[in-house]
Amino acid sequence: MKVAIYSRKSRITNTGDSIENQINLCKDYCKNKNIDETFIYEDEGFSGKNTERPEFKKMLDDARCHKFNFIICYRLDRISRNLYDFTNIINELDTLNIQFVSIKEQFDTSSPMGKAMMYIASIFAQLERETTAQRVSDNMLLLAKGGQWLGGQTPLGYKSKCKTFYNNSKIDKKTYVLSPIESEIRTIKLIYDLYDKKGSLNKVKDFLNENMIPAKSSINWTAKRVQIILRSPVYVKSSPKVLDYLSDNNINVFGNPNGHGILIYNKTKNITQKRDRSEWVASISDHNGIIDSTKWLQVQTLLDTNSRMPPSKGTSNRALLVGILKCSNCSGNMYIKHGHTLANSNIRILYYVCENKSKSKGKLCNNGNVRVDEIESALLEDINKILIDTSKLINSLFNTIKLKDYPLYSLNVNKEIQYKNIQIQNLLDELSLSPELSKHIKPKIIELETFVNNLKDKQLYRKIHLENNYLLNLFSKEKLNLSMFKDYITLEEKKYILRELIASIYFDEKNHSLEINYK
Structure with missing residues (x-):
């Protein structure tokens, strides 16, 4: 009998259910069943939310070529945490006459009861994944409402700084705040001054490039990059009028205006998909604002006005x-x-x-x-x-x-x-x-x-x-x-x-x- 052993771990570690531990447990199961010939497939550093895993795909290709009769894994969710994907996989294995075994839950598709119990368990695996994801999202939003920096690429003018404090239980805790970079802060102030005078994103962009003023990650500025900085409330000294402006734009606002900058959270679902503004969270942060609220609002009005103008007919x-x-x-x-x-x-x-x-x-x-x-x-x-x-x-x-x-x-x-x-x-x-x-x-x-x-x-x-x-x-x-x-x-x-x-x-x-x- 030929058997395929599949193992997966989301993060590359040697702790917990490591790849090595999963494989050894599956090999022990094979020895008890007097199975000698095995094919081993390992996906380390891949999530179980979908099937985009190289070794997993290779295993399915080999299954279609009938290289083995059984697939064994340590636990059900090593195959997939997505119920739809899991069901399709098991159905395909069924048509190929390949049985599936999970040694942790002791499920075996060779029996009707084993197959039924396995489907039930896969439903709970997906529920666990979605519940965990929602819990993480809720916790992130809770932290966001407190104005904490939650990570990622810092905006021009700031760097991330670790801040240690003790909570009510006197437990050492860490949080991250934005700390100013003076040379970049001068660039931000210059951009606001230039746009206030020139009224053109392209003219500001050209000035910055001509004078070799560096951007965050590149020497070349674009009109879009300038616009992002002008639109960002991270630089404004928060005031009641600024919060009203954000609220009027259907953004959820938290915190009391105190002259600190404002951070926007929950803007995207993933890299390519943006959320509706009604789901955005704007929160007063711990860092000091650098642009006066009156000037920032004037810039927003000018940007709004220019965006409504018919496009100029260029020469290109x-x-x-x-x-x-x-x-x-x-x-x-x-x-x-x-x-x-x-x-x-x-x-x-x-x-x-x-x-x-x-x-x-x-x-x-x-x-x-x-x-x-x-x-x-x-x-x-x-x-x-x-x-x-x-x-x-x-x-x-x-x-x-x-x-x-x-x-x-x-x-x-x-x-x-x-x-x-x-x-x-x-x-x-x-x-x-x-x-x-x-x-x-x-x-x-x-x-x-x-x-x-x-x-x-x-x-x-x-x-x-x-x-x-x-x-x-x-x-x-x-x-x-x-x-x-x-x-x-x-x-x-x-x-x-x-x-x-x-x-x-x-x-x-x-x-x-x-x-x-x-x-």
């Missing part, structure tokens, strides 16, 4: 290579920046600039800039020299980005029309308040209305041509027709074509070279 929507053009010096992304306006025209020159160079004012990279129109023209000419399987490209293009799906295109145009209509309405509101400005406002309204009408005309024109597969005629048998990149398809479609053809592009200003790696 006019560039083909944003996201695929890299710097040959540092492999950083190259993005769009405005240059000068051409003489005798209103056309502004655009450049691709290395992001690392721009953020650090040339300290991290010194690669030169390149004009958007020049590099894109050179790329398209190069593409037209190579042989392309146009039938494959057409199929990919139509199937993946759905060129024939007019509603998708129409949705994008409708968003643009909606954005322009908002601008028109804002100008009309301004005109009603200040009639004397009509000579300046009316021409702009007419210009926007003309633009909207052109969009609608273009939308209808495109619908007609898409229905007749007009785009198929833009491809020759062996080469791309470059006219398609001028007037006939959208920028997103042009970008998709380039991404289908090109693996990577690197620009080197020093050698005046463009390295194009085709797929």
Whole structure:
């Protein structure tokens, strides 16, 4: 008889029901049953809440290959603490004619009673796991309401410090509080001052990067990282108005305002899943706040106002290579920046600039800039020299980005029309308040209305041509027709074509070279 022994322990230790102890007890059971041939599977450091365990998966694969007749484990919950998983596993073993034995509970699926008792025990194992998890969660929330630091990545400006005290029973206890890091505290104050003056997350981000001011774990700042710091109540000196602001945002608030910072708990269920704000807990902490409550609330108002504004129309929507053009010096992304306006025209020159160079004012990279129109023209000419399987490209293009799906295109145009209509309405509101400005406002309204009408005309024109597969005629048998990149398809479609053809592009200003790696 061939037997598989399975052992599991959530944490790597030599105490309690260690892996070694589990295996030895299972081997003793095998000796008493005169079983000599065994396969051993060990998962150490893996939870029983699911079946994502390497040795466990290997054991099931071997079971499907009928390498053994029995699976033996020390205890039922070593297999799984999840009732659904456990039931599925036992049912599969049943179909494979493999019996299961738990030596601690003395369950054996070879008998109907043993199988029934095992299912009952698995229900209690899951109940125990869920009860323990709920108890831990409740205890964490209880500690949170007292304002303790419960661990994890500390916010910029603070480090975790152990604090020892004696409870009512005179037992030595430890807790953790946030302790200030003065150099980082200065950075926090600077961020609030900058945003209060500039009113822009990107401008604050650019200033921090240009002046090489380090973030918590990286030299590069992002607008999102700046926003997280500005939104965090950990820095505010708590006051009744701050607590009212948090309550108005449907957050549960605990503690009395005393000038200390505020910690937010229970924001997420796991790494990827956020909880609703009604489940958040905001508690007055033991650490001192560093931002005046009036200033913090002003910043929240400014953030709220800016978040409601229509997004500004950037320049990257006019560039083909944003996201695929890299710097040959540092492999950083190259993005769009405005240059000068051409003489005798209103056309502004655009450049691709290395992001690392721009953020650090040339300290991290010194690669030169390149004009958007020049590099894109050179790329398209190069593409037209190579042989392309146009039938494959057409199929990919139509199937993946759905060129024939007019509603998708129409949705994008409708968003643009909606954005322009908002601008028109804002100008009309301004005109009603200040009639004397009509000579300046009316021409702009007419210009926007003309633009909207052109969009609608273009939308209808495109619908007609898409229905007749007009785009198929833009491809020759062996080469791309470059006219398609001028007037006939959208920028997103042009970008998709380039991404289908090109693996990577690197620009080197020093050698005046463009390295194009085709797929």
